[in-house]
Amino acid sequence: MSTSGVIKLADYVDKLLEGDRRSAAKIITLIENDLPGKEEIIRRVYPHTGRAHVIGVTGPPGAGKSSLIDRLVGTLRAEDLRVGVIAVDPSSPFSGGALLGDRIRMQEHALDRKVFIRSMGTRGTLGGLSRATKDVVKILDAYGCDVILIETVGVGQTELDIMHCADSTVVVLGPGAGDRIQAMKAGIMEIADLFVINKCDTADVTRIKNDIENMIDLSPLARDWRPPVLKTSAFTGDGIGGLWERLQAHKAFKISSGRSALEAEKLKAELLEIMYGKVMERLSTGGLSNGKMKEMIDSVLERRVDPYTAADTLLEKLICFREGA
């Protein structure tokens, strides 16, 4: 980013709030790289957030998540809604680089000024999103997006971060998912607010649909909201309108069933995550004087203190923990 300095930063936030896409893009870069100014930006932007319907789209690689999103964006644009898309692809654990290819399948809306698509690498996070995703959602929300679609990396069973990030989570499966369904019962199959069996133009998906319905019948989580199991084809466009209807129904359900309680749960998770990050940062940047650390290591080495007690003692110093406080 060829920009630095506090004044510039404030300009960018003002322009973001006016709906300027280059400012949105620049701010996202700053947040993704955890650069100085990030917290200041979130502070300023936060009062302007909380309006967008955040929809997570997850599922195994090749299920058709990107193509489905491309179609869904079309439906949303027909209603003149402003749409943000965050497409996450894996970063290499070796080079740290990433090939971000989700845009290839989202070309339909490449020139639509009311669609903002941003690709992100996971950058070492294992839950199917990147660490910055939640904050990027805030930026697109403040930018004015009515709906924000988040595409996770192609997931296996336990990349579940999306459930803490989205209002509605869509699990997309392909017609070949049948054999995997048994194995997937815990984890990803539990976080779906909606199931989508995509590519239904290529195969008979009745059996898979029945398998999932049976699984939901037995789920203790599905009492108030029963996740619908929808058939779609991103290729023909079949079922996409129905998907949007059910997503809206899910949002209405959440609001009617005490959204604030659910929001509070999500916020608690977010706060804990931020606190965890800050504690880790202080630990690794030597928030403890090296002397204290060394002293404690010596004590452990000489068997005067055990590692757990040593860790407790150091942590208490770090976060000024007081009993009963």
Add this chain to the structure above:
Amino acid sequence: MARKIRVLVAKPGLDGHDRGARVIARGLRDAGMEVVYTGLHQTPEQIVEAAIQEDVDVVGLSILSGAHMTIFPRVCELLKENGAEDIMVMGGGTVPEDDVKELKNGGWAKEIFTPGTTLETIVEWINSNVNTD
């Protein structure tokens, strides 16, 4: 820690030979960069819009069709129109030496790599031309 370099690798126009572009994309990924690849048959408008939204440092245009004297200037003009002329434009493909000179002198491309260039050369060029502070 230094900021991660982001590159858009784009295939403009009608030419469908993207093996080179994919090799470059892969090579840059392995050099630790984040590479956005948008597929074949992109218009300059699509390329510039993607570059802005993705906030890339560099746009790499892969052209083997002979359309380089049209496409490079067009992409640069559009970047400028959108206040994004700080995004660097480089290219690769079958571009004659005289045209390379003209494009570079005209400010339409910061660098153009022709067949035979090693991945190392390109990676090194990007690393030394992008400011990651």
